[in-house]
Amino acid sequence: MKTLLIKNGRVIDPANNVDAVRDLLIIGDKIVNATTQAPGKVETYDATGKMVVPGLIDLHVHLREPGRSDKETIETGTRAAARGGFTSVVCMPNTTPPADNTGTIAFIKQRAAETACVNVFPTGAITRELKGEEMAPIGSLKKAGVVAITDDGHCVQNNELMRRAVEYAKMFDLPVMDHCQDYNLVADGVMHEGYWSLALGLRGWPAVGEDMIVARNILLAETTDWYIHCQHLSSARSVALVREAKKRGVKISAEACPHHFSLTDESVKTYDTNFKMNPPLRSERDRQAILEGLADGTIDCIASDHAPHCNYEKEVEFDVAPFGIIGLETELALSLRLVHDKLLTWPQLVEKLTINPAKLLRLEKGTLSVGADADVTVVDPKQEWTYDVEQSASKSRNSPFHWMQFTGKAICTIVAGKTVWQEH
């Protein structure tokens, strides 16, 4: 059994209210009391000046397997995750075929066991074929091992069906995650409706198209008394709606993506399709509202919505390009800017990337408690680096952050006691 002593790092473990310079001891695949007398040889990692945090969790990624392994595979997607400091990823069900059946979940779990270097937690579909017409076999999906249900990439438009699905999922203690998009309001919008969509002559994706479904989800969470998680919030009013609902104790939660709090719709002005995502980049006012929501806890989690696409698919007219960007390797660095800008403290940031998503999805992860799985990320808070997407571990290259400069980087990613990524 391997013993690893991570020495002298600043250990930040929000779940246990820990933020102190100390040693962390791992024996085998578990975290043990640092004073434990280790049997045999002890490997030492000097973390002086570094942050030692629970392995990061991204609750919103697309690994594209099965079906589109030209864009990404579970192997390459999890390698990108490890480089970004993530020890667990939650993959979305919009694969080909979609994860609306136990066979696909079994396949994902098997491929993960064979090829993944970090933990992979699959989600299942809310509706069959993500069509929003009839419920997927949610109970069987739970048995097969999904941690939540979502039609991500799609949104159940029928409010009655959504209500029944949430009530049904509650029986199995399964949270429901939702990509909030009203199809009638959004229609074929390709970017945020506002100044820039008018200037560029591109069809608008109005913020109210998101707000409408966020409001719907709040009402349904209240009606069913069950957990609905709003994925990738992008608009100011959505943040306000969630904030107000949380005050009333509604079981509603939300995530934000780094691109939504780092960029605005003005970026689209060169028609670069790496700035096309769903929901779209919004106005500066919306961006500020997302930052406020992160700061005051309205937004619980940060997630990448890592969405790989082949170059040839993105190198087309803006109207016809697929939505989405890769994000696992830049997520932590973009999020660290919130700490540099004093918007969040280190523990607040770590919380949104570890224990909050873990609690939401009932994962026994996200802390450095004695006895916990030894998933650990070491972060160098001062390292200056430049993102070169050509060196990405992902199969795809669709990042708007190519050549961007950052301060702070994951330098060691440990999953179940095993180092899966280490910077040399």
Next chain:
Amino acid sequence: MKTWQRKDLLGMKDLSAEEILFLLDSAKAFKQIGERKIKKVPTLRGKTVINLFVEPSTRTRTSFELSAIRLSADVININASASSLVKGETLKDTALNLQALNADIIVIRHSAGGAPHFLAKFLKASVINAGDGAHEHPTQALLDAFTIREKKGRIEGLNVTILGDILYSRVARSDLWMLTKLGANVTLAGPATLVPREFEKFGCRVTHDIDEAIRDADVINLLRIQHERQRKSAFPSIGEYTALYGLNKERFARIKPDAMIMHPGPINRGVEIDSDIADSDRSVILQQVTNGLAVRMAVLYLCSGGQKVES
């Protein structure tokens, strides 16, 4: 000395007032060519112009084709329905193939905003935007300005009202960028669903009241309802639109006596414009078409590297 340094003409938004005026002045010399008995000069002999029309067009394509022919360029027309785009080839590959055939100038019309900008990023050939989605139609704006200057002698200080389907109109946008740069007072008018208030941020006036919009106008530019781009209904019926926003005889009687009526075509008689008004001497719709040739000849000439304009 003023010169033209660009290889592409993508839109009016990026151009300075000086560049726009230089183009318009250059076009004057080319207008004369069309009035000669022999309407052809050797200026672009040996150059290849490809009209890549990925969205149907008769007027603009014919105008570009004739402009290139009158400059002695070799011209090929490609229509989307006949091209490999329908076989699944990407626009990028199609354009690279055209470049591999040594095309000097690619004139592109496309239903997607930004398609010409996308091509210009990787093509060595000149790219000329002949209309991209609801974004820009720079040569239409130039021929509008040319026509206004011809009739009014200036643009600065004129009240220009653009009326109709602004939201989906590339002509409205190109005219707006250009006319505001040249010092005109631009009013956008039409129903709220087609003329969002947000347009005011671009330095123009927005109104939903047609009578107020046309009262002080020196130039009234009417736009067609773009059925092909309106995926949702923006007003209850054509009949209601005509009643509320059509330029009928009653409204026409109240406009300034020297106000000129423009339209980028194709016109829908009896919808946005009364049939008799379209044919009246106040309408410059057909002069616009003639001037389109002069403007496009100037654009082809300048973008292919010409600097001085021979007369």
